[in-house]
Amino acid sequence: MRKLFIFIFIFTAFYTKASHIVGGNFTYVCLGNNTYEFTLSIYRDCLPPSQGGGNPAALTSDDPAFISIYSGNNFYSFDSIFYTSNFTIPTNFANDCINNPPATCLNRLQFKFIKFLPPSANPYTVVYQRCCRNETINNVINPGTTGASYTCIVPGNNVVCNNSADFVNYPPQIICVNNPFVYDHSAIDADGDSLNYYFCDAFKGGDANDPKPLLIGGLIPFFSSVNYRSPYSPANPMGGNPVLKIDPKTGIISGTPNIQGRFVVNVCCDEWRNGVVINTTKREFQFVVTNCSKAVVANIPQYSDEQNTYIINCKSYDVHFVNQSTGGFTYLWDFGIPGISTDTSSLFEPNFTYPDTGTYFVKLIVNKGTTCPDSIIRIVKIYPLFTADFDYKGLLCPNTPISFIDQSTSTFGLINYWKWDFDDNLFSTDQNPTHSYENIGKDFNVTLISGNKYGCRDTASEVLKVPKVNVFAGNDTVIVKNSPFQFNGTGAQNYAWSPATYLDNPFVNNPNAVFPDTGSYTYNLQGITSNNCYGYDDINIIVADGPYLTVPNAFSPNGDGNNDFFKILSAGYKKLKTFKIFNRWGEQLFATSNFRESWDGTNGGKPCEIGTYFWIVTAVDVNDNEKLIKGDVILIR
Numbered sequence: 001m002r003k004l005f006i007f008i009f010i011f012t013a014f015y016t017k018a019s020h021i022v023g024g025n026f027t028y029v030c031l032g033n034n035t036y037e038f039t040l041s042i043y044r045d046c047l048p049p050s051q052g053g054g055n056p057a058a059l060t061s062d063d064p065a066f067i068s069i070y071s072g073n074n075f076y077s078f079d080s081i082f083y084t085s086n087f088t089i090p091t092n093f094a095n096d097c098i099n100n101p102p103a104t105c106l107n108r109l110q111f112k113f114i115k116f117l118p119p120s121a122n123p124y125t126v127v128y129q130r131c132c133r134n135e136t137i138n139n140v141i142n143p144g145t146t147g148a149s150y151t152c153i154v155p156g157n158n159v160v161c162n163n164s165a166d167f168v169n170y171p172p173q174i175i176c177v178n179n180p181f182v183y184d185h186s187a188i189d190a191d192g193d194s195l196n197y198y199f200c201d202a203f204k205g206g207d208a209n210d211p212k213p214l215l216i217g218g219l220i221p222f223f224s225s226v227n228y229r230s231p232y233s234p235a236n237p238m239g240g241n242p243v244l245k246i247d248p249k250t251g252i253i254s255g256t257p258n259i260q261g262r263f264v265v266n267v268c269c270d271e272w273r274n275g276v277v278i279n280t281t282k283r284e285f286q287f288v289v290t291n292c293s294k295a296v297v298a299n300i301p302q303y304s305d306e307q308n309t310y311i312i313n314c315k316s317y318d319v320h321f322v323n324q325s326t327g328g329f330t331y332l333w334d335f336g337i338p339g340i341s342t343d344t345s346s347l348f349e350p351n352f353t354y355p356d357t358g359t360y361f362v363k364l365i366v367n368k369g370t371t372c373p374d375s376i377i378r379i380v381k382i383y384p385l386f387t388a389d390f391d392y393k394g395l396l397c398p399n400t401p402i403s404f405i406d407q408s409t410s411t412f413g414l415i416n417y418w419k420w421d422f423d424d425n426l427f428s429t430d431q432n433p434t435h436s437y438e439n440i441g442k443d444f445n446v447t448l449i450s451g452n453k454y455g456c457r458d459t460a461s462e463v464l465k466v467p468k469v470n471v472f473a474g475n476d477t478v479i480v481k482n483s484p485f486q487f488n489g490t491g492a493q494n495y496a497w498s499p500a501t502y503l504d505n506p507f508v509n510n511p512n513a514v515f516p517d518t519g520s521y522t523y524n525l526q527g528i529t530s531n532n533c534y535g536y537d538d539i540n541i542i543v544a545d546g547p548y549l550t551v552p553n554a555f556s557p558n559g560d561g562n563n564d565f566f567k568i569l570s571a572g573y574k575k576l577k578t579f580k581i582f583n584r585w586g587e588q589l590f591a592t593s594n595f596r597e598s599w600d601g602t603n604g605g606k607p608c609e610i611g612t613y614f615w616i617v618t619a620v621d622v623n624d625n626e627k628l629i630k631g632d633v634i635l636i637r
Contacts (some may be wrong), residue, residue: 020058021045021133022043022134023148024040024043024128025041026281028152029164029190032161034117034119036114038113042110043089043286044106065111065128066212068215070125072123084111084112120157127150128150129148129149129150129212129221131148137264138261139228141228146226147206151223152281153280165188165271166190167269167283169185173287175289175290179257179297181256182254183253183254184252187269193273194271196272199236199265200268205223237264238287239259242254242256260291263289296328296366300322300362303322304455306379309455310362312456312457313380313382313383313384317353318354319354320349320351321349325366330367330368336362336380359382360381361379383456385410386409386412387460388449389448397532398466398469399439406418406432408448408458413456416452418430421447421448423445446464467533469527472491472525473538478543480543482514489509489510489525491535492535495507495525495526496525502516517543518545521543524536542571548572553631555633555636556635556636557602557607557635565598566581566635575620576594577593577620581613583611590603610636612634612635615633
C-alpha cells in the first residue's frame, strides 16, 4: 500500500502541465469465447515546445496506459498496459504546392491488450482518461487544463461476440482556410452492422493535478463534455461557409473552413443491429486550419443545401458547371457516368447533358500531370421533372379560413416536403394547410416551397388580395328618452342590426328609433361588403330621463383602436362651456368647448405618463341650467 501511495504522488507531480493530447479512440475485436482484443490509440502533439507543442515529459509519461473496465456501473478490472507501437503520422496534406505549410507533428501511441469478459446481462465499458490537451485549441475553453476520456462499449448477453467499427482513414492534420474540404471519415464493421455518423461531445477526463487517474474500484466515472467556446458546439465544432458537416450515411465530412486555428472534432459512429444501437465508436482528432499560400485550388461551388452537392437539377438533364478554381491553366472534367470514359471536357466552364436520371460524382482536375495539380469532387443529382404549384379555396376575407391545396408534381420520387409562407409571419409544413388573415388590409404574397425525396426543390407563389373590412356601427352615445335617434352604420353594402327592438328597419344602414324607456342598450351590426366579406361592430346607447353627462374612469391611449381617447358622453346639453384636464401638479394639459373633441393622452405632442389625472366639465342644458362636475381618470397603456 505504501508503494502505491508513493507511485501516485510522484506520478501526480510529474504530470502537472502535461498539455499534449490531440485525440484518441478505442476499438476492439472479438476473438471468441468471450475474449476480446482492445486497441487504444492516443494521438499526441509532438512539436517541440518552442513551436507550441506538447510537454516532452508528458509524452514520455504516457506509457503505460491505465485502463479500467466496468460491468454496468460497477468496477470490474484495472490494467496497466505498455504501448505496442509508436509512430509519427503523415500530414495527409492533399496539395504539395503550398508555400507556407504550418509546423505540425502528430504521434500515435497504440496500446493493445486481450481481456476475458464473463457473460453478463450488463454491457462492459472500457475507460481511459488523460490530461491535458494541447494549449492552442480554438474551440475549447482552457484546453491546456482540460483532460480527455476515450471509451468503448462491449454489449451484454443480448449481443454475441461483437466487433467494434473501425475508421478507415487517418484524418488530415492540415486544411486550408476558405478552401473546399472533403474527407472520408467512414468506418467498416466486421459484423456487417448498419452504421451512422454524427459529430458529438468530446469528453473531459483527469485534471492538471491528477492527469492520469488510477480508476481502481468504485462506480463508473461521470463523463462530461468539454466546455466549448461560443459559437462552437459538439454539432458545430468549427463553423465554416458552408458549415462543416458530416453525412450521417457515408461519413463524408465536407465544408469550407473560414477561421484559422486548431479545432477539436469528435465523430461518433453508431452500430445498429436489429433496430438497436449496440455500440458507439468514437474518434476524437484535431483539424489545423491555416492560411495556405496555395498555388492551385480546384473548386466547384456548392449550390445545394445538401452536403457536398453542386446542384440538384429537377428541371432538365442539362447542367452548366461553374468553375471557381484559382491558379489553373488546364482543366479536366469527368461528369461521373459509370462505365464510360468519354464523359469529359477540357473547357473552363462546360455544359453537359446527362443521359438519365441519377446521382453522379463529378470530378474536376486542375493542371493534371503538372507539379501543382489539385482536384475536387462534387455531387450532381438529375431528377426532372419537379414543379411546385398550389391552388386555394375560400373567400379572400379577413378572419375567414382559406384552404390551400398543394398541386406540385414530381416525375421521380415521392413529394415529402412542404414549406408555406403566408406573408404574415406565419408558416406551415402541412401539405394542404388552412389559414386565415387578420383584418389589416394587405396584398399577401403566399409562397410554397415543395420538394421530394431526391432533394428536388421548387417555389410557387401567388398574391392574395385580402381587403380590410371596416364595418362601423357608430360611436357610443347618450340620448334622452322619447327623443328620435338615427343609427348610421358604414363600411358595407348590406346591413343587419340586432336586436330589432325599437328599429323601424333593421336591414338598412341608418334605421330610426325612439326609446320609450331609460336604460342601456347594445346593438350589433353585421355588414356584408361587395365581395361578400363579413364585418361586425357594436354600439352602446344610454337612454336617460333628462340631461345626462358622463365620462369614463380610465382609458388606454396605446393606438390599438380600443378606448384610445378620453371623451364626454352627454345628452340634453346644448353647450359645453369647458372640458379641462390637469395633472397632479395642477398643470392644464387639455381644454375644449366642443363635445366632439377628446383627449388623446398627450401634452405638447408627447405621451403622458401612466397615472391619475383630474378633469372639470361645465355644460349648459336645454333649459339653460349650468352644471359643473369634477372627477379623475386613470391613464394606462
